[in-house]
Amino acid sequence: MRWACLLLPHLAMDAAIRQLSEPDVPLVLVSGPVQRRVLHAVAPAAHLLGLRRGMRLSAAQALTSDFIAQSHDPRLDQQAFTLLATWAYNFSSQVCIDFDHALVLEIGASRALFGQWPDVERRLRSELTALGFRHRLVAAPNPHAAYVLARNHDGLGVDEGRLQTVLGQVPIERSGLPKTAVDTLSRSGLRTLRPVFALARESLVRRFLPEVLTHLDAIRGREVAPLTYFQPPDRFTARIEFEYEVESSTALLFPLRRLTSDLAAFLSSRDGGVQRFVLKFEHEHHPDSELVVGLLTAERDAAVLFDLARSRLDHLQLPTGTRGMSLVAEELPPFVPVARDLFDTRPQQAVGWEQLRERLRARLGDDAVQRLSVQADHRPERASGALPASTLPPQLPLRPAWLLPQPTPLRGFGMQVLSGPERIETGWWDGEPVRRDYYVLQTREGQRAWAFTAPGEHGPFMLHGWFA
Numbered sequence: 001m002r003w004a005c006l007l008l009p010h011l012a013m014d015a016a017i018r019q020l021s022e023p024d025v026p027l028v029l030v031s032g033p034v035q036r037r038v039l040h041a042v043a044p045a046a047h048l049l050g051l052r053r054g055m056r057l058s059a060a061q062a063l064t065s066d067f068i069a070q071s072h073d074p075r076l077d078q079q080a081f082t083l084l085a086t087w088a089y090n091f092s093s094q095v096c097i098d099f100d101h102a103l104v105l106e107i108g109a110s111r112a113l114f115g116q117w118p119d120v121e122r123r124l125r126s127e128l129t130a131l132g133f134r135h136r137l138v139a140a141p142n143p144h145a146a147y148v149l150a151r152n153h154d155g156l157g158v159d160e161g162r163l164q165t166v167l168g169q170v171p172i173e174r175s176g177l178p179k180t181a182v183d184t185l186s187r188s189g190l191r192t193l194r195p196v197f198a199l200a201r202e203s204l205v206r207r208f209l210p211e212v213l214t215h216l217d218a219i220r221g222r223e224v225a226p227l228t229y230f231q232p233p234d235r236f237t238a239r240i241e242f243e244y245e246v247e248s249s250t251a252l253l254f255p256l257r258r259l260t261s262d263l264a265a266f267l268s269s270r271d272g273g274v275q276r277f278v279l280k281f282e283h284e285h286h287p288d289s290e291l292v293v294g295l296l297t298a299e300r301d302a303a304v305l306f307d308l309a310r311s312r313l314d315h316l317q318l319p320t321g322t323r324g325m326s327l328v329a330e331e332l333p334p335f336v337p338v339a340r341d342l343f344d345t346r347p348q349q350a351v352g353w354e355q356l357r358e359r360l361r362a363r364l365g366d367d368a369v370q371r372l373s374v375q376a377d378h379r380p381e382r383a384s385g386a387l388p389a390s391t392l393p394p395q396l397p398l399r400p401a402w403l404l405p406q407p408t409p410l411r412g413f414g415m416q417v418l419s420g421p422e423r424i425e426t427g428w429w430d431g432e433p434v435r436r437d438y439y440v441l442q443t444r445e446g447q448r449a450w451a452f453t454a455p456g457e458h459g460p461f462m463l464h465g466w467f468a
Helices: 011-017 057-063 074-088 108-114 117-131 143-150 160-168 179-187 193-198 201-207 210-219 250-267 302-313 353-364
Strands: 003-007 027-031 038-042 068-071 102-106 136-140 236-246 274-282 289-299 322-329 402-409 416-426 434-442 448-453 462-466
Touching: 003 117, 003 143, 011 027, 011 038, 011 074, 038 057, 074 102, 074 117, 074 236, 074 250, 102 108, 102 143, 108 117, 117 136, 117 250, 136 143, 143 160, 143 210, 160 193, 193 210, 201 210, 236 250, 250 274, 250 302, 250 322, 274 302, 289 302
Parallel strands: 027 068
Antiparallel strands: 003 102, 003 136, 027 038, 236 322, 274 289, 274 322, 402 462, 416 434, 434 448, 448 462
């Protein structure tokens, strides 16, 4: 069970409800042209009134008037999905968004941190519930099987030995196959995937499009195309819109708690917290107001972020009522997900240098992977080149395998100095002098960073690279 699928069947409604102080309201989201408005999503309380997804709005109003209608905003869905994809990097170093209404994440490399699948499942469910998202969770040996099984089960964990049997019980219409293939197989009397797996490969090639065979191979873990992994944004922004003008700071506490909670979830995959973010308040007949929240030390705990923002909000005098509130954080710490599954230690999965180099190039980019060499320049950003290996000295100074394109502030606390300082003082001949003291530091998560500070100082540090 190396892959987990997090299916979000009610993403649109959950994204809307979690912005309300009362989550049990009978809310419906409507979409479509003005002449034919339909219910796009229905909250549980509205479902009890007999309202269903796809129902005409006029029919719903004829049935009952005890519900609240709100226009569906796809941007709100995307904002929630981006938040969850970023949050998922707290559990994995590979988060895929190739599947509809679902996140698929690699969990095999995370077991040393979080335990076996039942422990990972409990933690995922706990945090997802706290964030306000209904979900299904399934673990399987490959990502495509995990997604198909999540569409049919919840809480299932399947190993390699049971995968073929469990997949064989999946109904044809819920297998993810194209509709034309589903119709053809159904007319042939096939109801589940088991008899489809038994069909001769030559028969499938003759009767169906290549996508059918590709899908069947993918869910069984055979050769498939590479996945696309989500890259978290370098800027956090979230917004809550109000139905009416809010004039009391007390009424702003719930949206403030939701925004700071989302910021904390966003930061869970980054190496440290934030020291500055901005609260923006939208006014209807007045320029927008801003409240800058600065912290003495970097922080990412939701309760601390809320308390600090609340203390500043209590002293803020808004010129008029506000119709919307947003939180923006731009000075974010570096993105560092949990341990990356780059080196596979299993003997039967051992890879050579050529395969490892290609993995690095695919992950970091073509220009980021170069032959180890020495240049006549001590500045780290200029010390890489393409000299033959025979020119290397027998002993090299300790250098990171991953050098950042530009040094960035290293935030966080509880760091341990492993070695240093190593002074680098060079570049006076070309007008770009460098004078730095480099240290090898270890973060709370056990990662080793290569950072520098001004000569003779003990901080603040600028991050320049990561050791493997």
